Amino acid sequence: QVQLQESGPGLVKPSETLSLTCSVPEASFSGYYWSWIRQPPGRSLEWIGYIYYTGSTSYNPSLKSRVAMSVDTSKSQFSLALNSVTAADTAVYYCAGAPNENFFDFWGQGTLVTVSS
């Protein structure tokens, strides 16, 4: 089972940019779709978007204007940037991967990001 690890600040101020990175075992990076998914407290899961290892992306239209994803193949990492955050962006953020763009075969443990001043 591929193990992913999210990293980044646990506290972000309103109107600032939330930035997270997911580290992937090097042997598993190429050929996969890498996604970000979040779960606000007491709510369901929300797909934020994915980035293919080549750099092509697909974002949730509800967040598209504020989201950017990137890959660093040299480090086997991919990243999420969500700008202009509000309290509504407080959530556990998960990174996930799969060999296709349909399902999410493996996940990180998630990291709680709180938006608060």
Place this chain on the structure above:
Amino acid sequence: DIQMTQSPSSVSASVGDRVTLTCRASQNIGNWLAWYQLKPGKAPRLLIYSASTLLNSGVPSRFSGSGFGTDFTLTISSLQPEDFATYFCQQAKSFPRTFGQGTRVEIK
């Protein structure tokens, strides 16, 4: 967006019980459905994809999925202590990918 509705929102059951969870899609999604298990502080786990295919990496055979179109079920044939968790369905018919609100399986 395709809306996914799960029922019940929670279920109380005992070890050894047979448990059936339901997921309904707001439109026909064929067999483009997956089930995930979530436990606090742990990485979510894909159990079943394409509605009925068990992930070939250690998912116990007591888990099974069925359904096509709009109505789907996840069945745990004999509930084990490690199965107490929250289960989510997810559609992959169209973008954006969407999830149900989850069913929490609790100890009776």
